[in-house]
Amino acid sequence: MRFGTGPEILGDIDLSLSPGGFYFLTGPSGAGKSTLMRLMYLADRPTRGRASLFGRDISTITRSEKPGLRRRIGVVFQDFRLLNHLSTVDNVALPLRVAGGDDGTVRSYAAELLRWVGLGQYLDVRPSTLSGGQQQRVAIARAVITRPALLLADEPTGNVDDAIAFRLLHLFEELNRLGTTVMIATHNQTLIDQFNYPVLHLEEGRLSQTRQSVDQGIS
Amino acid sequence: MAIRPYDLPLQADGSSRFLPWFIGLMVYLATLTLALSLMLTSAIQRWDAGLQGSLTVQIPAPVDGSALPPERLAAVLSLLQRTAGITSVAPMNLAAEHELLRPWLGTSIDDTALPLPTLVDIHTALGSKIDTGKLEQSLAAVVPGTSVATHDRWLGSLFRAARLIVLAGEFAVGLIGAGAILTIIFTTRTGLLIHHDVIELLHLVGAQDSYVARQFQSHAFRQASGGGAFGMGLALITIVFGGLAAAFGQGGDEAMTFQGFGITIIGWCALLLMPVAAGVVALVTARVTVLSILGRMS
Structure with missing residues (x-):
């Protein structure tokens, strides 16, 4: 994977995530974690090699096929990407709204989820008035509202204290138990140590395994 | 909701x-x-509806300035009434003609002294095609100089301009x-x-x-x-x-x-x-x- 004529950011990665798995993705800054995530949530196409998602080759899928696949993926962005002209509840409701959900139902479901992540009193405020940690929880609520088949979270606990971080990880575990495949990119070694899941280590665009085996191996 | x-x-x-x-x-x-x-x-x-099927015959005034002799007017009217396709013939009286000229000449000029032609309003049947050239020739034989105005000439230009x-x-x-x-x-x-x-x-x-x-x-x-x-x-x-x-x-x-x-x-x-x-x-x-x-x- 490379952008334009720049250097190759990811290369020779052979990775297969088993459905229903839970993975940590680690590595130093600039190792390509976010790029790998962007490939997985279909923001970019691989410049060489083959990548498939839910059995579809993402190099060849058409534009009109993408929304259907993306609705099965929940993403927590490192910079949250919340819409500041919408209330928190409308931000969380966004994935269901674009899928054509009824506004009333979607909003009540989003409100319920916000209460679950401890933001019940901030339903109608703008995200810009929230703290970094609160914004992160809004972003997580938005990512999980569709009960996605694949959840990709880029540093989802970077701005919250340990208590909230553990609570959020338990939310991800709960989703995982319901069948969602989870991949969390993080630098938080304490978190990785507390949860016994496979760890994928990315360094200089190459992937290695540091704990437990991933179903079909990493080479 | x-x-x-x-x-x-x-x-x-x-x-x-x-x-x-x-x-x-x-x-x-x-x-x-x-x-x-x-x-x-x-x-x-x-304008089109108002003027469709309408013609005006113009009988010149005698050169000596006298009024048009009634027998000449009657001859013209008779010829027009006998012409196929013409449904009504109505000579305009001199007072009405002067009234028409008033906005153009004003009140300071004595227009009664002007040798005005006698005008005859004609209406034709819907769809009838009168040969105005022939009619003009026949009328001129009765009273020399008599002409037929069809409105088409000036109306055509006006319509073209308006449509443009x-x-x-x-x-x-x-x-x-x-x-x-x-x-x-x-x-x-x-x-x-x-x-x-x-x-x-x-x-x-x-x-x-x-x-x-x-x-x-x-x-x-x-x-x-x-x-x-x-x-x-x-x-x-x-x-x-x-x-x-x-x-x-x-x-x-x-x-x-x-x-x-x-x-x-x-x-x-x-x-x-x-x-x-x-x-x-x-x-x-x-x-x-x-x-x-x-x-x-x-």
Whole structure:
């Protein structure tokens, strides 16, 4: 994977995530974690090699096929990407709204989820008035509202204290138990140590395994 | 039920403040132009209907300035009444002719001293084709110098000029529409650039291009129909006040009624629908623009 004529950011990665798995993705800054995530949530196409998602080759899928696949993926962005002209509840409701959900139902479901992540009193405020940690929880609520088949979270606990971080990880575990495949990119070694899941280590665009085996191996 | 919010903050764009005013101006000009075209078309039809099947025979006054001998007039009238296709023959009296000339000559000139020709109004049957050349020859044999005026000569030129003005008006409305479409394309493209990040996010959470297009098209519709309603209202006020001013200027009150404008009910409906038309044009333009630009992306 490379952008334009720049250097190759990811290369020779052979990775297969088993459905229903839970993975940590680690590595130093600039190792390509976010790029790998962007490939997985279909923001970019691989410049060489083959990548498939839910059995579809993402190099060849058409534009009109993408929304259907993306609705099965929940993403927590490192910079949250919340819409500041919408209330928190409308931000969380966004994935269901674009899928054509009824506004009333979607909003009540989003409100319920916000209460679950401890933001019940901030339903109608703008995200810009929230703290970094609160914004992160809004972003997580938005990512999980569709009960996605694949959840990709880029540093989802970077701005919250340990208590909230553990609570959020338990939310991800709960989703995982319901069948969602989870991949969390993080630098938080304490978190990785507390949860016994496979760890994928990315360094200089190459992937290695540091704990437990991933179903079909990493080479 | 909750109101669906705009996922794209299009209302905050600079173009959102300018577009309704621009569309309002376009609709104002288009409504005025269309109204004038409708009035002119109606006037043409009225003149045409009023003068169709009408001829005027002109019998010259004797060179010595005396009145036309009654037997000569009777001979002309007799010939006209015998001509196939002519349904009525009515000589105009001299007093009426002087009355017609009064606005041109004023009251300071004694026009009774002028050797005026005798005019005869003729009406022909619908669809009859009278050979005016032959009729003129026959009449000239009875009273030398007698001529037949068909109105066609001067009316034809007038109609051509009026129709040209109507065509020019329609062309101007077309140009105004094209200008509005180009403006909407420009503001939509600008909106796509400004909100690139939000649009990418919408796509990443599963939005189809048509969902993004709906955001732009409903915004464009509201902006254009709102601005259009303002422009149309202003244009109608201008038309009504223009009509009233014209009526007062002529000392009559014909223009104070809807019929006085010469615009039919369908014409008025077309004028009142201008804001909706502007909204629909904006909606379709925004949708096509968004879908074509997003469709070119990978």
